Amino acid sequence: MHPVPLCDHLAFEKVNQSEIQLTCNHPLLPCDQQNLVWRAADLFFRTAALQPCVRIHLHKTVPLAAGLGGGSSNAAHTLIGLNDLFGLPLSADLLRKLAESLGSDVPFFLESGPALATGRGEQVTRIAPLPALKGAFVFMVHPGFGVPTAWAYRTLSEFPEALQGRRGRAQTLLEKLRKDSLEAASSEFYNSLEIPVLRKYPLLDIFLRFFKEEGAIVSLMSGSGSTTFAMTDSQSSAETLRNRFHSKFGNNYWTQSVKLVDS
Numbered sequence: 001m002h003p004v005p006l007c008d009h010l011a012f013e014k015v016n017q018s019e020i021q022l023t024c025n026h027p028l029l030p031c032d033q034q035n036l037v038w039r040a041a042d043l044f045f046r047t048a049a050l051q052p053c054v055r056i057h058l059h060k061t062v063p064l065a066a067g068l069g070g071g072s073s074n075a076a077h078t079l080i081g082l083n084d085l086f087g088l089p090l091s092a093d094l095l096r097k098l099a100e101s102l103g104s105d106v107p108f109f110l111e112s113g114p115a116l117a118t119g120r121g122e123q124v125t126r127i128a129p130l131p132a133l134k135g136a137f138v139f140m141v142h143p144g145f146g147v148p149t150a151w152a153y154r155t156l157s158e159f160p161e162a163l164q165g166r167r168g169r170a171q172t173l174l175e176k177l178r179k180d181s182l183e184a185a186s187s188e189f190y191n192s193l194e195i196p197v198l199r200k201y202p203l204l205d206i207f208l209r210f211f212k213e214e215g216a217i218v219s220l221m222s223g224s225g226s227t228t229f230a231m232t233d234s235q236s237s238a239e240t241l242r243n244r245f246h247s248k249f250g251n252n253y254w255t256q257s258v259k260l261v262d263s
Contacts, residue, residue, distance in 0.1 A: 001105070001114065001117050001124075002114045002260060003114070004258050004260060006140075007073060008058060008059060010058055010059075012081045012085050014053060014085065015053050016053065018052060018053050019052055020052045020054060021055040022035060022037060022056045023055075023056070025057075025058070025059050025060060026060040026064070029058070029060060036074060036102065037075060038056075040078040040082075040098075041054060043079075043098055043101070044078070044098065047090060047098060048089040048090055050089065054085070056078070058074060063254050066142050066146065066225075066227045067149075067223030067226060067227045069105055071103075072102075075099070075103065075106050076109035077109065080110065083095060096110060106122075107124045108124050111126065112261065113126055113129070127174065130177040130178055131177070131178060132178070132181050132182045133177060135233065135234065135259075136231055136232070137231070137235050137238035137260070138230070138232075138260060139211075139216075139231075139241050139255065139256075140229045140255065142226060142254040142255075143203055143204065143226050143228075144253060144254070145201075147224050147226045149224045152197055153224065155196040156192060156196050169188060176188055182217050182231065183233075186217050189218050190220075191220050191222075193223070193225070194221045197224065197225045201225065201226065204225060204228050207228045207245075208221070210245065210248065211230035214230075216230035219231075242257050
């Protein structure tokens with residue numbers, strides 16, 4: 001897993017009322033117990049034995065159900081933000097345990113930098129910046145619909161070939177990214193969830209094929225989808241790809257071109 005400079009925005013404020021007040025600029029996102037930010041705040045207050053007295057505003061910029069970790073990142077930073085706001089009552093180890101209980105990939109977002117995630121994704125091992133990714137850019141496309149994560153993982157079990165021969169591939173990829181170029185490592189990038197997801201949502205496969213035809217070094221789906229992305233070795237090539245994408249597919253899709261975080 002690797003961070004990119006794309007995020008939602010959270011604001012925290014102590015209030016006199018004993019409650020968790022959550023507001024959001026996105027009309028489709030619930031602001032109660034269904035929201036991962038609310039659940040993270042509730043878990044923080046219960047664990048710290050503090051009265052829940054906070055107002056939180058969530059400003060969404062990352063698309064919903066995009067496979068980009070927006071909700072998980074928000075949950076992690078809610079834990080961090082509230083811990084800071086209320087005088088650091090919880091240790092870093094305890095925050096990690098809370099993060100793991102909220103979701104498999106939430107612990108990754110407690111720190112910046114790349115990491116190897118194993119198990120269900122909750123076993124996070126920080127790794128040094130990867131030389132082959134220095135200066136790399138990512139062009140992302142969200143198609144306007146989401147892919148249910150639970151469905152994607154459940155359906156993956158119907159495709160055992162998606163996992164055959166994949167053990168150790170992450171380590172091979174890391175070794176190449178440490179020693180070789182992005183292009184030399186490109187054949188090792190793999191997302192097993194593409195097999196069930198692309199069969200149900202062929203538009204995503206069309207995007208991935210377009211990226212490859214336009215010369216992207218890496219073309220992949222992010223997480224369980226529905227965002228697809230292409231990796232290039234420069235900002236100019238990423239922006240060229242973005243312009244060509246909109247020329248071919250129109251301007252109704254959310255797109256973003258960003259530089260990978262170096263540390």
